Amino acid sequence: xxxxxxLKRICRRATHSLVCSTLVAAAPEALALEVDPEALLxxxxxxxxxxxxxxLDRPPRHDDAALRVAQFQLPPPTSTEPAIPGDPVYSRxxxxxxxxxxxxxxxxxxxxxxxxxxxxxxxxxxxDNSLILxxxxxxxxIYRPTDRVEMMLEMIFQQDFASQEEKIxxxxxxxxxxxxxxxxxxxxxxxxxxxxEVGPVDLTFGRRNYEDDRHWxxxxxxxxxxxxxxxxxxxxxxxxxxxxxxxxxLWGPTQKTRNDTYMAYLGYRGIEDIRLGxxxxxxxxxxxxxxxxxxxxxxxxxxxxxxxNFWSELAxxxxxxxxxxxxxxxxxxxxxTYRFPHLPYAPSITLGFAYGSxxxxxxxxxxxxxxxxxxxxxxxxxxxxxxxKYYGEALDPELSNLQIFTLGVGFRPAANxxxxxxxxxxxxxxxxxxxxxxxxxxxxxxxxxxxxKQVGDALDIVVGxxxxxxxxxxxxxxxxxxxxxxxxxxxxxxxxxxxxxxQTSSYRNxxxxxxxxxxxxx
Numbered sequence: 098x099x100x101x102x103x104l105k106r107i108c109r110r111a112t113h114s115l116v117c118s119t120l121v122a123a124a125p126e127a128l129a130l131e132v133d134p135e136a137l138l139x140x141x142x143x144x145x146x147x148x149x150x151x152x153l154d155r156p157p158r159h160d161d162a163a164l165r166v167a168q169f170q171l172p173p174p175t176s177t178e179p180a181i182p183g184d185p186v187y188s189r190x191x192x193x194x195x196x197x198x199x200x201x202x203x204x205x206x207x208x209x210x211x212x213x214x215x216x217x218x219x220x221x222x223x224x225d226n227s228l229i230l231x232x233x234x235x236x237x238x239i240y241r242p243t244d245r246v247e248m249m250l251e252m253i254f255q256q257d258f259a260s261q262e263e264k265i266x267x268x269x270x271x272x273x274x275x276x277x278x279x280x281x282x283x284x285x286x287x288x289x290x291x292x293x294e295v296g297p298v299d300l301t302f303g304r305r306n307y308e309d310d311r312h313w314x315x316x317x318x319x320x321x322x323x324x325x326x327x328x329x330x331x332x333x334x335x336x337x338x339x340x341x342x343x344x345x346x347l348w349g350p351t352q353k354t355r356n357d358t359y360m361a362y363l364g365y366r367g368i369e370d371i372r373l374g375x376x377x378x379x380x381x382x383x384x385x386x387x388x389x390x391x392x393x394x395x396x397x398x399x400x401x402x403x404x405x406n407f408w409s410e411l412a413x414x415x416x417x418x419x420x421x422x423x424x425x426x427x428x429x430x431x432x433x434t435y436r437f438p439h440l441p442y443a444p445s446i447t448l449g450f451a452y453g454s455x456x457x458x459x460x461x462x463x464x465x466x467x468x469x470x471x472x473x474x475x476x477x478x479x480x481x482x483x484x485x486k487y488y489g490e491a492l493d494p495e496l497s498n499l500q501i502f503t504l505g506v507g508f509r510p511a512a513n514x515x516x517x518x519x520x521x522x523x524x525x526x527x528x529x530x531x532x533x534x535x536x537x538x539x540x541x542x543x544x545x546x547x548x549x550k551q552v553g554d555a556l557d558i559v560v561g562x563x564x565x566x567x568x569x570x571x572x573x574x575x576x577x578x579x580x581x582x583x584x585x586x587x588x589x590x591x592x593x594x595x596x597x598x599x600q601t602s603s604y605r606n607x608x609x610x611x612x613x614x615x616x617x618x619x
Contacts, residue, residue: 205236206570211615218269219539219580219607220588228261237287245294251287251306256280269540280349286318288345299325304345307338307472310398311487313410313430314378315472319358330367336360340472355383358472371399378470379416390424391416392470407433418464426467428453428496432503434480445480447505447519451488455498455526468533469495480507481515482561483574483616489521489555490578491612493536499552500524517559523552525585537610541585544604551583572618582607 210231217225237251257279266274289303301323307315319338326333338358344351358380365373378392394412401407414426432449456466469475475493476484486493488501505519528548530540542548557578565571586607593600 200241202239203237205234207232207234207617207619209233209617213611213613214536215611216608217536217538217610219537219582219586219610220269221608222588223267224263225266225538226261227259227263230258230260231255232258235286245292247291247293249287249289250285253282253284253286255282268538269543274538282346283348284351285345285347289321297326297328299327301325304343309396310372311408311410311477312474313396313477314376314392314394314470316474316476317472319472330365332364332366334360334362356387356471357381357383368399370401371397373397380470382419386419387471388418388421388424389416390414390418390468390470404436404438405433407431412467414467420464422462422464424468425463425465426454426456426497428467428469430496434505436480442508442510445505445507447479447503447507449487449501449503449505451496451499451501451503453496453499453526455529457527466498466533468497479505479517479519481509481517481559482513482563482572483515483559483576485517485519485557485559485576486578487519489523489580490557490559490576490614491536491580491610492521492523492532492553492555492578493612494523494532495534497533498526498529499532500526513563515561517557519557519559521555521557523555523583525550525552536612537580539582539586539607539610543589544587547584547587547604549584552585553583554581555579556581570619574614574616574618576612576614576616578612580610580612582610 210229210233212229212231213227215226217227233253233255235251235253237249240248242248259276259279262276264276266276268274285304287304287306289301289305291299291301293299301321303321304318305321305323306318307321309315317340319340320342321336321338323334323336323338336359338360340354340356340358341351342353344353358378360376360378362374362376374396376392376394376396379389380387381389392412392414394410396408396410398408399406408430409432410428410430412428414424414428416424418424428451430449430451432447434445434447436443436445453467453469454465456464458465473495475486475488475496477487478484479487487503488494488496494501500523502522503519505517507515507517509515525541528542528550530542532541532552541552555578557576559577560575562573565573587604588607590603590605591600592603
């Protein structure tokens with residue numbers, strides 16, 4: 098047994114010496130030290146020899162010739178190999194051109210909708226349900242002829258189809274509403290040119306898309322002239338705009354407007370992942386239907402940690418309304434979302450509160466009602482993938498004479514799937530019969546014996562899919578909303594006595610309102 102163990106140890110040492118000798122002899126030109134072949138052979142005995150092996154009971158020495166470390170350098174690159182910057186031979190090779198400007202960019206896609214609405218007037222006795230299909234294709238191109246000039250053209254091709262729609266609908270206020278004519282549309286959504294570094298500013302002219310983070314101020318395309326100034330963490334924008342000053346639809350008709358918009362915005366990005374801003378928006382309706390409202394506001398939003406993000410809007414309304422009364426309205430919108438990424442399905446919770454003042458005395462000389470700019474869409478994300486109507490899918494009101502409390506819970510069943518459950522509660526600040534620019538046509542407080550400020554509650558379910566069926570660009574958003582009317586909504590019931598033919602009026606609770614939208618992305 099001892100002889101066997103000794104023989105194995107001798108074989109290992111002989112093999113080690115032979116490998117080292119072969120490696121050193123294979124690249125003598127790479128050695129920094131000259132190597133004598135005879136000394137090398139003397140230091141590394143043959144693999145089958147046992148005479149030069151050290152005694153078995155002696156530990157291996159690190160200064161054996163076979164274990165010495167050799168320093169070597171790589172040969173210089175040949176003329177066909179790329180040189181390394183800083184290398185002595187680098188100057189022999191021509192400098193590669195550096196691309197500082199991407200001259201062309203283009204994109205194409207689709208945002209097609211299927212919209213279903215039921216009981217818009219919160220009365221199931223009346224037929225006003227609708228199902229509208231809106232296939233759409235869009236494309237854009239950006240061209241930069243020089244470092245200081247940039248141009249963009251974006252076009253949309255869309256056709257709406259009414260799968261279900263009433264031709265004539267009688268509204269609760271007695272007015273008759275006709276179904277709109279649906280044309281093939283091919284509008285130019287953006288067409289602008291920007292001249293950069295014209296002195297200290299960038300100048301933009303043409304039709305441009307305006308969006309803020311939550312679409313609370315604006316989400317529309319305007320014909321504009323804009324100047325932008327940036328210095329460090331500050332950025333300022335000044336613009337004059339009008340919506341649809343020109344007819345940009347190449348196919349269908351466009352109704353021009355006469356509402357001029359003047360905007361000034363100052364933003365600050367000096368705090369990491371936080372956005373601060375202040376703005377002034379003045380709108381002058383030349384037709385006299387909207388007056389001359391002046392919005393002054395501050396906003397802050399951001400994501401200070403991976404778990405938490407917040408938003409805040411504080412706005413005042415001044416100027417004059419359509420009857421020349423002085424506006425004295427104000428609004429606030431605060432909220433935040435907290436995520437739990439380490440829990441199963443990465444749940445999240447969202448809390449929000451929005452308040453828009455109302456006018457309790459319509460007979461005085463001041464209008465204390467807050468109104469949004471009229472350019473907003475009130476659409477943004479909470480914690481999920483898709484955008485949603487954050488004031489409610491079914492009701493979708495403007496923040497005016499209204500309080501809105503929001504509670505949302507979200508989770509991620511998979512990396513490309515998100516689910517949001519959102520609850521809203523609505524309350525009037527002052528008694529009124531309508532909600533400004535709501536998606537519903539029902540009127541409030543028609544029962545004079547039971548006036549109420551309780552508008553109702555809403556529940557939204559929003560599901561977002563990305564990379565659907567393994568297709569990288571294909572996405573689907575499903576947004577369903579249910580509005581549960583409060584005591585402010587009551588429907589009148591008229592009964593006729595069969596004998597006397599006398600009619601009597603009574604009221605009952607309003608019916609459930611439903612909205613469902615499926616949006617396909619590509």
